[in-house]
Amino acid sequence: MKVYKIICSAVTACLLFSFGSKEKVTTVKVKNVLNKERSLETVTLTKIFLNTNDLKNLGVRDKKTGKLLVTQLVDNDGDGTMDELLFQPVVAAKSTQEFEVLTVSDQEKPKSIDYCYSRFVPERTDDYTWENNKVAFRVYGPVAQKMIEDKVKGGTLSSGVDAWLKRVDYSIINKWYKKVVDKTGSYHEDTGEGLDNFHVGSSRGVGGIAVKGKEGYYFGKNYTEYKTITTGPIRTSFYLNYADWDADGNEIVESKIISLDYGSRMSKFETSLKGTKTIAAGLTLHEKKGKVTGNKKNGWVSYFEPIGDSEIGTAIVATKEYFCDFETYDTPKADLSNAFANLKVKNNKVVYYAGHGWKKQGDIKNVTEWENYLNQFSENINHPLVVSLTK
Template identity: 80%
Template sequence: MTTMTSLKTIGGLVFAFALFSFAPKEKVILVKVKNNLNKVRSYETVTLTKSFLKVDDLNPLGIRDKKTGKLVVTQLVDVDGDGTMDELLFQPVVSAKTTQEFEVISVTASERPQAPDYCYSRFVPERTDDYTWENNKVAFRVYGPVAQKMIEDKIKGGTLSSGVDAWLKRVEYPIINRWYKKATDKTGSYHEDTGEGLDNFHVGVSRGVGGIAVKVKDQYYYGKNYTAWRTITTGPIRTSFYLKYEDWDANGNKIVESKVISLDLGSHFSKFETSLEGTKKIEAGLTLHEKKGKVTGNKKNGWVSYYEPIGDSEIGTAIVASKKYFCNFETYDTPKPDLSNAYATLKVKNNKVVYYAGFAWKKQGDIKNAQEWQEYLNQFSENINNPLEVSLVK
């Protein structure tokens, strides 16, 4: 005999089943990432945009590895500074010659995987007007208009250079704020290594690690310090920022220059996306310092490198570019201080040139000699010439 309580229970189960049956399913966008190379790919950033995903808002979205079911670390980027997120970044690990699938889904803030913000950059007014950036491997800085004016006005402490400085860090965590603070507080100096690394890389008027020149009739012409900046993003995967330069002269040619520089997690290279008017080619350079090192290059693979002793260690610097931009490389050697550089000659296409500039310090630990550095450069070149292929599953 069926009791009233039993009937209520059965009715409740039927109602719950009906609700479950007609509940809206989770909306999933399936993305394929294909690796065409015969090696595992990691620390390469995949960028998903609203137009690619066919969505109006990236804010509530996360990415789940379809195979493992785990959410991966992501970063949202507002590229143009209008308050709306334009890009969703993640770094997949993709096995050799395979295609991996990822699910773009709605997530709550509490569900998002957390990771340290190793990719960081900022304007530094307490040290004149440096702009400095870093990730978990390397750090760099460039110099602004106040530092330039100090030189022009013959005030001590200025810097007149469009070269790029290298900060030799050997810890994963961010050091920019720590190093500037101890310099400001006079509790230490970032020119001395107390376990985190140091700045003992001289730039002067050289190209440093990736500064540009325009060559006309065997003469190299440079711009000056940046004049305006804008931080675009910092986070666990990427930091990027915009720099503008005052127009400069290259033997009668007016050069109009601006750039977006980005540095991704795990990379020894900053990416320079430079907009230019007034020239069809540029030279991206590497300072030769005291000329105690060796310049090498690979035209086919698109890189030029300088490996040298520095302090009680060694450093390799390099310029790498894809086949679209890389033309050749050369060495300019002169007795004039800081003007000797190794150069990559790069094509400017549609008023734009893209190249990568970076370094590896032996004490940092990833790369221990010149041979390992050249192997890294060839691997890096292979990756940028064969990017991961990203598509939607329809």
């Protein structure tokens, strides 16, 4: 009898322990209000939203299929504690889908590739370059600026944004710069992966900003400070600071966080500003052989032009909150002709997207497909996925 009681007590204790230690699962609902399937859009879950102090071991599971999704953790402030959990769901048209946030071991996590990558490039003056599986960009730093000011060959004086035209989904940044360092080739020549044949100079490139004054447009110089925030399978983001600059007598204070997500052609620019109520985000017109188009209702301006043996579309897109209108500034001065999206600064901040689609890459074959992409992108950012917790 005593043995029986001991065994029963042990079994009961095990069962109680099992139920008591049951893993906590938080269910998140993602709602798509549009009449189309949504994918390649990033959902961000914060510690506050999930009511947790630690995101480190969390993953996301599709409740319907039971499949674990690729996720990425982001430490925004560099304090060593993760602040955000990212994932990219697929949500059917006009539907709500549920996902479970739960503890996942490293062995259980789906294998992933860090398609979204960025870094400071000291071996090529001081570029800062970023990419995902579709596009790549770069900006120029203080050493490149000083070389121009000191009349040293090889510098660049510009706050414009350069477009790198890649046609492979894997990372090319380190490979292309290595060719230059090793003197085994040049990223200005396409050997099958793409190239940089996009001239920026003092233009706005793809998304550099300006402030309109009485005598034209004013803009700053190269970035002065950088900080990489994250790289990974879903997003890369980084911080840039600029020296204060003059715009027709007004001192402009500028810094920004730029991010690029997996599958997108558009980098997101979250720019902090003081000294102006509006800015103009620009697209270089190069030799003026292309066509400027825009859609005020959908909040975009585009320039589609020939480049090398192909064609490229560049664009600025913003939500209705920030987008005012667009215009073309045409001047005989070299590099200063740009198409501009005029944007409102709200609470010392403006948010817009800038990107490109290169015909030779394969996804965008003509101007119609490019403008369709912009309209779809605009619809998405103006109707973001709605994320909530189940009660």
